[in-house]
Amino acid sequence: MKNEVLTLAEASARIVSGEILSIAGHPAYLAQLPKGTWIGGSSHYFVTSEGGKKIENRLYCTSFDEAEAAEIRVIAPDNLTDIATGYQTGGASLILIPAFGHAHRRFAIDAPQNPALFAQPLMGWVAGTALERIGQDHAIVIDGSTGQTHEDAAIVMHLGFAKGVTPNLEIVNIFEQAGDTATSIIFETSGFEAEDAMINGAKRNLARYLTAQNWDTRLPLIANYGGAHLNVSIKSVDADTGIVSFYAPVQEGVVYRPAAALPDDYAQAFAGSLCDKVTGADYSCNCILNYLYGEMEGKSVSGFTGPMTFGEIAYMLLNQTLVRLELQKAA
Incomplete structure (x- = not known):
């Protein structure tokens, strides 16, 4: 090759x-x-x-x-x-x-x-x-x-x-999940957009939650698939409409956690x-x-x-x- x-x-x-x-x-x-x-x-x-x-x-x-x-x-x-x-x-x-x-x-x-x-x-x-x-x-x-x-x-x-x-x-993958005690996010449906999600066990609007947390949207959400950490990147967060858009779909029922901040520059x-x-x-x-x-x-x-x-x-x-x-x- x-x-x-x-x-x-x-x-x-x-x-x-x-x-x-x-x-x-x-x-x-x-x-x-x-x-x-x-x-x-x-x-x-x-x-x-x-x-x-x-x-x-x-x-x-x-x-x-x-x-x-x-x-x-x-x-x-x-x-x-x-x-x-x-x-x-x-x-x-x-x-x-x-x-x-x-x-x-x-x-x-x-x-x-x-x-x-x-x-x-x-x-x-x-x-x-x-x-x-x-x-x-x-x-x-x-x-x-x-x-x-x-x-x-x-x-x-x-x-x-x-x-x-x-x-x-x-x-x-350069990213790791923030840790076992980090925020957990579970979606009820699969797709490239989401409104509500189960966040730490409570149903909340995801866009407004991320906005309140001053979320760095350069950091993806990460799911653990059989030991492999796979990213879903955030495309946009609209607190007015309550919609979060992603570059890849989130999957129903999968636990996502935020990526930890990088120790060095990107x-x-x-x-x-x-x-x-x-x-x-x-x-x-x-x-x-x-x-x-x-x-x-x-x-x-x-x-x-x-x-x-x-x-x-x-x-x-x-x-x-x-x-x-x-x-x-x-x-």
Whole structure:
């Protein structure tokens, strides 16, 4: 596996040569690529070996040299429970979903309840737009085998690997829950918005509670899923309407706790957590909120390179994390 920032001509040459690729970049550049064994998604922000930057005239390409087979599927929003069809023994699957559509919402809410997804590594990201164009431009994903662009569907690539190659999926999270005695928040319904919640055992309006607590909305809510701490980031808090919006859905009946404040500044904490965990040989993506809150523009972040996305996927939709897929080769 190798990761490279390439010109349109260079990326096209890789496709024509038969490489299996995941490609991130500006929609206008993705649309000009030839047909081949690749999937792509719109992304404008990246961390490269030169640091974080907005890139619109080149493409971030990951080549899966270890893959012996690749099947690309387009999955409509109402059929997302079918993602695991095509999983290959000992393989891994990549998934790209455009932001803010029906597919985005359905996957985010339904994925945790679909045990079939956890049968092998499922890793991917949510395609986005330029930040100043949110609400004006559409995020897109592309099935490179047909050249078709999709604004509201998932693109999945099922990969089969050579003998002796083992895929490992990891979530890197800089946040921890504030502690066993911290505030507990339980939601009665799943979704991207919430009004009332059970807060420390009493039903209260969440927006007004957070406002009264002077909550730092850069800190996510964290749930413990079988020992893994997973974040839900806060998009907005409106005390007047009583509505809190999230970048990923909260799940009904799950106990959430506030994240503890970071011991260092955001960028230092993130770089420290990645040390010795992520290399340029991994397929990885990072959250656009980490890019913004950590002021990563122009900064190199440990060994990580990759797109800054509108959501990371490790079986389910995540926020403010880094997700990495490592391909281990037997000695």
